[in-house]
Structures are given as structure tokens and as C-alpha cells.
Amino acid sequence: MIQLIKMAFRDLGRNRRRTFFSALALGLGLALLLLIAAVIQGELRTSMDLTIKLQTGHLQVRAKTYEADKSSLAWEDLVAEPEAAAAQIAALAPVKAATPRLFASGIVAVGDETAGVSIIGIDPASEANAPYRDGMVSGEFLAADDRQGVLIGRSLAELLNLKAGDQIVLLVNTANGDVDEQPFTIRGTFATGSPFYDQTTLFMPLTKAQTITRTEGYASTIFVLLNDRDQTEAVTSALKSSQYEVVTWQEMNQLLTQINQMSSGFMVVIYLIVLGITATVIVNTLVMAVFERTREIGILSAMGMRGNRIMAMFFTESTLLAVGGILIGLVLGGIMVAYATYVGFYVGNFGIEGMLIGERIYAYLTLTDAVTLIITAFIVSLLAALYPALLAARMEPVAALHSGD
Amino acid sequence: MEVAKIENVSRTYKIGQLETRALRGVDLTIQSGEFTALVGPSGSGKTTLLQLIGCLDQPTSGKVFVNGKDVSTLNRNQRADMRRGTIGFIFQFFALIPTLTAYENIEMPLLLNGKTPAERRQRVNQMLEAVDLVDHSHHRPDQLSGGQQQRVAIARALVTQPALILADEPTANLDTPNGKLVMETMVRLNQDTGVTFVFATHDPRVIQYARRVVTLRDGVIVSDGAGEAPGMELMAAEPKGVA
Ligand SMILES: Nc1ncnc2c1ncn2[C@@H]1O[C@H](COP(=O)(O)OP(=O)(O)OP(=O)(O)O)[C@@H](O)[C@H]1O
Ligand SMILES: [Mg+2]
Numbered sequence: 001m002i003q004l005i006k007m008a009f010r011d012l013g014r015n016r017r018r019t020f021f022s023a024l025a026l027g028l029g030l031a032l033l034l035l036i037a038a039v040i041q042g043e044l045r046t047s048m049d050l051t052i053k054l055q056t057g058h059l060q061v062r063a064k065t066y067e068a069d070k071s072s073l074a075w076e077d078l079v080a081e082p083e084a085a086a087a088q089i090a091a092l093a094p095v096k097a098a099t100p101r102l103f104a105s106g107i108v109a110v111g112d113e114t115a116g117v118s119i120i121g122i123d124p125a126s127e128a129n130a131p132y133r134d135g136m137v138s139g140e141f142l143a144a145d146d147r148q149g150v151l152i153g154r155s156l157a158e159l160l161n162l163k164a165g166d167q168i169v170l171l172v173n174t175a176n177g178d179v180d181e182q183p184f185t186i187r188g189t190f191a192t193g194s195p196f197y198d199q200t201t202l203f204m205p206l207t208k209a210q211t212i213t214r215t216e217g218y219a220s221t222i223f224v225l226l227n228d229r230d231q232t233e234a235v236t237s238a239l240k241s242s243q244y245e246v247v248t249w250q251e252m253n254q255l256l257t258q259i260n261q262m263s264s265g266f267m268v269v270i271y272l273i274v275l276g277i278t279a280t281v282i283v284n285t286l287v288m289a290v291f292e293r294t295r296e297i298g299i300l301s302a303m304g305m306r307g308n309r310i311m312a313m314f315f316t317e318s319t320l321l322a323v324g325g326i327l328i329g330l331v332l333g334g335i336m337v338a339y340a341t342y343v344g345f346y347v348g349n350f351g352i353e354g355m356l357i358g359e360r361i362y363a364y365l366t367l368t369d370a371v372t373l374i375i376t377a378f379i380v381s382l383l384a385a386l387y388p389a390l391l392a393a394r395m396e397p398v399a400a401l402h403s404g405d
Numbered sequence: 406m407e408v409a410k411i412e413n414v415s416r417t418y419k420i421g422q423l424e425t426r427a428l429r430g431v432d433l434t435i436q437s438g439e440f441t442a443l444v445g446p447s448g449s450g451k452t453t454l455l456q457l458i459g460c461l462d463q464p465t466s467g468k469v470f471v472n473g474k475d476v477s478t479l480n481r482n483q484r485a486d487m488r489r490g491t492i493g494f495i496f497q498f499f500a501l502i503p504t505l506t507a508y509e510n511i512e513m514p515l516l517l518n519g520k521t522p523a524e525r526r527q528r529v530n531q532m533l534e535a536v537d538l539v540d541h542s543h544h545r546p547d548q549l550s551g552g553q554q555q556r557v558a559i560a561r562a563l564v565t566q567p568a569l570i571l572a573d574e575p576t577a578n579l580d581t582p583n584g585k586l587v588m589e590t591m592v593r594l595n596q597d598t599g600v601t602f603v604f605a606t607h608d609p610r611v612i613q614y615a616r617r618v619v620t621l622r623d624g625v626i627v628s629d630g631a632g633e634a635p636g637m638e639l640m641a642a643e644p645k646g647v648a
Contacts, residue, residue: 003509003516010504299500302461303514303561304489306482397461401496 121209139188153198
């Protein structure tokens with residue numbers, strides 16, 4: 001066995017350049033796949049985290065008839081006495097924060113310019129608002145008793161050329177189907193990391209939002225954040241009631257969940273394409289090696305080396321090539337993934353409804369992805385050796401000995 | 406003892422429509438300890454005959470026995486096992502593995518036979534001494550002369566102490582002094598160890614070393630008799646006539 005490895009090692013050394021480029025091909029393929037896997041995984045994770053943090057929370061408790069995409073304001077579609085409900089939920093151990101929120105749709109008008117926004121009435125004191133509070137880029141956060149102030153996102157402020165202290169007119173749909181129009185002052189602007197979210201969201205204190213939409217004493221939802229995502233199920237069953245429904249982050253982020261699943265399938269296709277190309281290079285290298293060494297194969301066969309041992313020789317060679325290629329791949333891939341993890345890529349405003357994307361994508365390589373890829377690359381290299389090894393093992397010793405004379 | 410026996414063997418090569426009858430009904434018996442030359446013009450079937458005795462090839466008809474065992478019907482692996490255990494080859498081209506040193510080349514058949522490291526070391530060193538290459542044991546084939554390479558090949562063929570060494574024109578690629586040295590090495594090993602040698606050659610200078618000379622022409626044995634090796638008694642069986 002040691003002898004086989006020694007021979008295989010020296011055989012690879014016979015054509016160093018060819019060996020190096022074959023290993024490099026495998027290495028580049030692996031590095032590329034590690035990067036792709038890490039970027040997709042990182043993107044999905046941050047996207048999910050961002051969406052949970054900013055938009056959906058881990059759980060929402062809302063009326064059975066509430067339709068999120070319609071921002072319905074009819075009382076029967078809302079949660080009554082939301083403060084009490086929120087306090088009750090917040091008392092559960094796994095719950096980090098529970099706060100009532102009211103959603104309405106509106107239009108911001110400044111001079112001739114207008115922009116559609118989602119108005120969110122928040123309880124300014126709640127811990128659940130930390131991402132907005134921490135993301136303040138100008139002005140002040142809201143106070144609970146503020147009757148004239150709103151916060152807008154930085155992208156919207158840039159779009160409409162607004163800054164803290166400016167006046168706007170807000171048109172709001174109300175519970176009885178009218179549109180109310182009131183002047184507001186911009187108290188400050190925030191940036192959440194999702195330009196799309198920042199461009200379409202406007203905050204005001206819950207009480208003011210209730211007043212303007214004629215929904216005093218109601219909220220659209222109780223927004224719940226947990227200490228740990230994995231506790232979702234437990235809390236959901238604890239909160240089950242006849243009156244309200246509990247919606248989980250998975251249900252609210254079906255698009256993302258689907259993309260997550262789709263991406264696994266997509267990754268398999270990419271794996272196959274990249275490793276298929278790599279395998280072709282390895283097959284080619286080994287087939288050339290078999291033909292160059294036809295006579296040697298004949299000599300070994302004449303000495304009584306059996307076909308399976310001759311095959312083992314080429315498999316050993318392929319294994320060494322694979323180990324070299326994987327090491328190259330880990331170094332190159334490691335550098336690429338590290339860069340993408342710590343520095344990230346700037347992608348700009350790419351979000352869509354139902355999937356918030358940060359303006360920078362950061363890679364995240366899971367151990368599972370890395371191990372799967374390394375094993376796959378290894379198996380592919382061995383499979384690639386199958387044909388050349390069979391070719392060598394099936395050679396007739398006589399024919400092999402006569403080659404080249 | 407009969408090391409090899411050929412009974413009415415024919416070997417026909419087919420390339421497309423073309424049939425070449427390389428051997429046509431050959432009978433031959435090789436006794437243990439022989440030092441026998443196969444001679445004859447080019448294309449007469451010498452290599453073909455060696456390949457059949459050496460279990461590298463199979464006859465179209467007839468039977469081949471090695472060490473009393475019928476090898477004409479063995480499968481690939483069985484033939485490989487037969488070669489590994491009982492036959493050593495020396496080829497016209499020096500047939501060493503270029504990535505291995507002289508030592509490692511000689512060691513190879515022992516590895517294939519699963520010998521222990523201690524046994525291997527002892528046997529390889531013994532063979533290096535026998536072919537007078539102790540000082541070159543760590544040289545690669547490309548660092549050895551043709552004659553030295555062929556002596557490595559001889560050592561490798563003998564290292565497993567096989568019953569039979571088959572050499573196909575072992576001196577054809579060597580100059581006269583080196584050819585002489587190789588032949589003398591073979592003669593000495595034959596005398597010292599009693600191993601059987603059968604070698605094919607055209608070269609009269611080589612034929613003179615043989616104690617038995619079998620002449621082939623157009624795939625049949627046309628003469629079989631004592632060689633002209635000086636001072637060596639004929640150990641071969643009674644000469645066989647034309648088949
Ligand atoms: N693999 C093969 N395929 C087809 N014909 C072959 C093959 N090997 C040998 N022959 C033919 O069989 C005949 C005998 O060949 P062989 O090699 O045994 O002769 P030889 O006596 O060894 O000749 P030389 O002295 O030139 O080595 C020749 O006519 C040759 O062309
Ligand atoms: Mg020949």
C-alpha cells in the first residue's frame with residue numbers, strides 16, 4: 001500500500017505541470033463551489049434575519065380574519081385591547097418582546113411629489129423597535145405621546161429630498177373607508193440595512209396611528225420576538241386561542257423558505273456542472289497517463305500484477321490528485337469565502353416585498369456545506385478515475401508490452 | 406522435472422481478414438535447469454512461443470503446461486497469479502519502471518508476492534550483488550547504462566526464485582561488451598541457482614552460450630539439439646524433431 005502511494009506520487013511527479021493543472025482545476029472548482037454555497041447561505045440567512053427583525057418577527061398574533069396584504073382596518077379584523085394581550089405574551093419565558101402594531105397604508109406628499117408608504121404604528125418604548133432606534137441616521141426617535149411626529153427611512157428621505165424637521169402631508173386610509181389627510185413633522189430618519197424597507201416604511205406612535213385611522217383600542221397584530229428561533233413551535237402552541245391566530249415566521253416568509261429549498265436544488269445542479277467539468281479534466285489527465293504508461297502496465301502485468309491492483313494504482317493516483325486539488329481548493333476557497341464573509345459584496349437596493357435583502361451580502365459557510373462539498377469533490381475525483389483505471393486493467397499484457405516498439 | 410510443456414500448439418493472429426499462423430503445431434518440453442536458446446529468422450514465432458509459455462497469451466489450439474499445470478484454459482487473474490509465482494521475464498527493451506530505483510524495481514515482484522520487508526531486503530540485496538549493481542541500487546533507470554538496466558531486469562526476474570526465466574532477445578539493444586556481461590550473468594545464475602532459462606535470439610554470439618538450441622522457421626520447430634556452449638554438458642531432454 002505504501003509502495004502504491006509512493007509509485008502514484010512519483011508518477012504524478014513525472015508530468016508536474018499536467019498534475020498541477022489538474023489539481024488546480026479541481027481546486028478552482030471546489031473554491032468556486034465553496035464561495036457560491038457560502039454566498040447563497042449567507043444571503044438567505046441575513047435575508048431571513050433581517051426580515052424577521054424588521055418585518056415579521058418570529059410570531060404574530062392577529063385576528064383570524066386579518067389579511068396582511070390588505071392592511072385591513074375593520075375592527076373585526078383587528079386585535080382588541082392589544083396592550084393587555086402583548087403584556088400577557090411578553091410574560092412567557094421564551095419571549096423577548098411582544099408589542100402591538102397597527103398597519104395602514106398611506107401616501108406621503110411633499111409639494112408635487114408623492115410616495116406610497118406602509119404606515120406602522122408602534123409603541124416607541126418597546127424593545128422590539130431596537131433595529132429602528134439603533135438605525136437612526138438623523139433626528140430623534142419617536143416619543144409615545146408625539147401627536148405630530150413621524151419617522152421615515154433614509155431612502156425615502158433621499159427620494160423626496162426630506163430631512164429631520166421637514167413638514168409633510170400624509171394621506172391615510174381609515175377604518176371607515178375614507179382617506180384622512182394631516183400634516184406631520186419628520187422627527188428623524190432611519191436606515192435598517194434594507195433600502196427597500198427604508199423606502200416604503202413610515203413610523204408613528206401607535207396611539208396617533210389609532211386616532212388617525214379611527215381604530216382606537218385596536219392593533220393589527222401583536223409582534224413577537226423570541227430569544228431563540230427554535231422556540232417558535234413551543235410558543236405557538238402555548239398561544240393557541242379560539243379568538244386569534246398565531247402566525248410563525250416560516251408561514252410569513254414562505255417566499256424565503258421556498259427560495260431556501262429551491263436553492264438547495266439549484267446548488268446540486270451547480271455542483272454537478274462544476275464538478276463535471278473538473279472530472280473531465282481528471283479523466284483526461286489519467287487517460288493520458290494510462291496511454292503513456294501502456295508499456296509499464298504491460299511490465300507490471302507480466303510480473304503478475306492483477307487487474308484490480310492495476311486499477312488500485314490509478315485510483316491511488318487519483319486520490320492523491322484529489323487530495324492536492326482539495327487542499328488547493330480549501331486555500332483558495334478559504335480566502336474567497338473569508339473575504340466574502342468579512343467584507344461582503346455591495347449589491348444595493350435589491351429587496352422585494354416578502355424578502356428583504358441587505359445592501360451588502362455577507363457569505364456564511366456552514367460546516368455541512370463545506371464537508372459535503374469536500375466529500376463530493378473527492379467522490380467525483382474517484383469516479384473520474386474509474387474509466388482510466390478500467391482501461392489500464394483491461395489491457396492485454398502482450399499488447400501493452402508491444403506498444404511503442 | 407518438466408518446467409514447461411507445449412503440446413501441439415498453434416497460435417493464429419487475426420487482423421481483420423488477415424490471418425497469420427505464427428505457430429503451427431509445436432511440441433516442446435523444457436526441463437528444469439535448462440539454458441536454452443530459441444532461434445530462427447524474424448517472424449518465425451519465437452516471441453509468440455515465449456508468450457505462450459509465459460502465460461501472457463493463450464494458444465489457438467493445443468495445450469501449454471507450466472510446472473505440470475494446464476495453463477491454456479486459465480482466466481486473466483489465474484494467469485497473472487501463475488506468472489507472479491513461477492515465471493520471470495526479461496525483455497529486449499529493458500522494461501524497468503522509470504519512477505522506481507534499481508532497488509525498488511527488483512523489489513517489485515516481491516511486493517506483488519506479499520513478502521515481508523525483511524525478506525524483501527535480504528532478497529533484493531542478494532540479487533543486487535549477484536548482478537554486481539550494489540553501488541547503483543538507488544539509481545533510477547535513466548541513470549543507468551543499457552547493460553546495467555538489463556542486469557536490473559535480470560535481478561528482478563530472478564528475485565522471486567521462479568521456476569522459469571523467459572528472455573526475449575535480452576541483448577539485442579546492447580553493445581558487444583554489455584551483451585557479453587549480461588549473458589555471462591545469466592549463465593552464472595543458471596549454474597548457481599539452477600533456474601531454468603529460455604531465451605530467444607538472432608545473435609550468434611549469444612547462441613554460443615546455449616546448451617540447447619531450438620530452431621523455429623515459419624511457426625514450426627525445424628531443429629532441436631545440443632548447443633555449442635564450451636565445457637557445458639547438455640542437460641536438455643532428447644532432441645525433438647519437426648512437429
Ligand atoms: N500481435 C500480433 N498480431 C498479429 N500478428 C502478429 C502478432 N504478433 C506476432 N505476429 C505475427 O506472427 C508471426 C510470428 O511473430 P513473432 O513475433 O513470434 O516472431 P519472432 O520470431 O519473435 O520475430 P522477431 O525475431 O522479429 O522478433 C509474425 O509473422 C508476426 O508478424
Ligand atoms: Mg520476437
